[in-house]
Amino acid sequence: MKCPVCGMDCVQSAMDVLATLPTIFLPCPECNMRVLDKRAPPPSHEYALSCTCGKRFIDEVFTHMYVIMVEEGDLTASDPLIAVGTPLVHPGFVMDRPPFLPALSLLLLSPRVTKKTAERLVREVPELKGVVRTGNFTPGIANPDLHSVPRVYELLAGCDVRADVFPLRSGPLVIYKQQSSIHIEFPRPGYPKIRSVEQHVGTPPVKTFVDACSGVGTLGLSAACLGVPHVIMNDAWYASAYWAAYNLEVNRVYLKINRVKIYEQLEEMQTHPVTRDPIKIAETYGEQSVEIYQGDFRLLHTVLSPGLAPVTALDLFDKSDSAATEKIQREWKEKVGGDVFIP
Numbered sequence: 001m002k003c004p005v006c007g008m009d010c011v012q013s014a015m016d017v018l019a020t021l022p023t024i025f026l027p028c029p030e031c032n033m034r035v036l037d038k039r040a041p042p043p044s045h046e047y048a049l050s051c052t053c054g055k056r057f058i059d060e061v062f063t064h065m066y067v068i069m070v071e072e073g074d075l076t077a078s079d080p081l082i083a084v085g086t087p088l089v090h091p092g093f094v095m096d097r098p099p100f101l102p103a104l105s106l107l108l109l110s111p112r113v114t115k116k117t118a119e120r121l122v123r124e125v126p127e128l129k130g131v132v133r134t135g136n137f138t139p140g141i142a143n144p145d146l147h148s149v150p151r152v153y154e155l156l157a158g159c160d161v162r163a164d165v166f167p168l169r170s171g172p173l174v175i176y177k178q179q180s181s182i183h184i185e186f187p188r189p190g191y192p193k194i195r196s197v198e199q200h201v202g203t204p205p206v207k208t209f210v211d212a213c214s215g216v217g218t219l220g221l222s223a224a225c226l227g228v229p230h231v232i233m234n235d236a237w238y239a240s241a242y243w244a245a246y247n248l249e250v251n252r253v254y255l256k257i258n259r260v261k262i263y264e265q266l267e268e269m270q271t272h273p274v275t276r277d278p279i280k281i282a283e284t285y286g287e288q289s290v291e292i293y294q295g296d297f298r299l300l301h302t303v304l305s306p307g308l309a310p311v312t313a314l315d316l317f318d319k320s321d322s323a324a325t326e327k328i329q330r331e332w333k334e335k336v337g338g339d340v341f342i343p
């Protein structure tokens with residue numbers, strides 16, 4: 001599959017990603033492992049090169065990036081190793097030991113890296129797939145009133161498309177995203193949101209499932225993969241709705257569909273980054289029907305057929321205000337009906 005961000009082949013189908021998983025971050029017998037203190041500067045500015053198997057322990061890769069960032073003046077030699085930034089591996093899944101990284105398996109997120117350095121990092125560090133400059137904010141929609149202009153992080157070099165893998169009883173789900181425009185959500189141990197969807201979908205699966213604030217589609221696609229015949233996903237942020245549609249294609253092996261029709265590509269969608277009235281972005285043809293909308297979930301009822309009585313997941317941005325959350329749930333029940341839950 002062609003990557004919509006860089007045009008290269010950095011996106012694979014779910015089955016191709018899953019085939020790499022058992023061993024992708026494991027060392028070969030020749031691989032070296034030097035564990036460093038991340039809270040201190042590295043002991044010297046020397047680092048090991050990749051093993052003959054093509055992998056290198058993450059701390060060596062970090063030292064390599066640290067040396068470049070010090071040479072370019074983005075860091076000083078007294079900064080700790082951790083100052084290089086936040087590593088996100090591709091594909092991401094829960095690991096019980098630190099990874100040995102193959103080529104193009106790491107995304108670096110850093111508030112301190114400059115564009116010139118980022119370009120050099122991508123050129124010289126083979127494990128690096130892309131470099132993103134972060135800021136002191138969450139990328140995408142930060143305010144549920146949808147009136148503020150969303151901010152995104154900046155892709156400085158390489159490509160920042162990466163996948164996370166989520167365990168599901170019907171088979172692991174592979175979810176791609178462009179990291180600079182999507183907020184980073186580290187799943188909690190045991191994946192409670194996915195478990196909650198499994199529970200509400202039940203067996204046999206419910207007829208209709210709505211993922212009203214879908215993000216890149218993890219929960220709605222979980223419901224579809226669990227066999228729900230009709231799934232509707234929605235997000236007001238263009239990048240979320242786009243990647244939800246894209247992830248439908250990535251995971252189509254799990255679905256009873258003949259065709260995925262995507263109505264808008266990433267560039268067109270950038271012209272309407274936030275929408276209120278729902279726009280249909282994608283839908284499927286076949287035994288299962290999956291629809292994806294970009295819009296305000298409070299207006300989604302205008303495109304839902306009456307009497308649908310779906311099971312709805314409301315994965316709201318801010319669940320801390322319980323009075324507001326209850327009001328939203330009450331309004332949803334009045335307009336749409338069915339069963340509503342907060343995952």
Ligand SMILES: [Zn+2]
Pocket residue numbers: 003004005006007008010011159160161
């Ligand atoms: Zn790419």
Ligand SMILES: [Zn+2]
Pocket residue numbers: 027028029030031032051052053054055
């Ligand atoms: Zn090796």
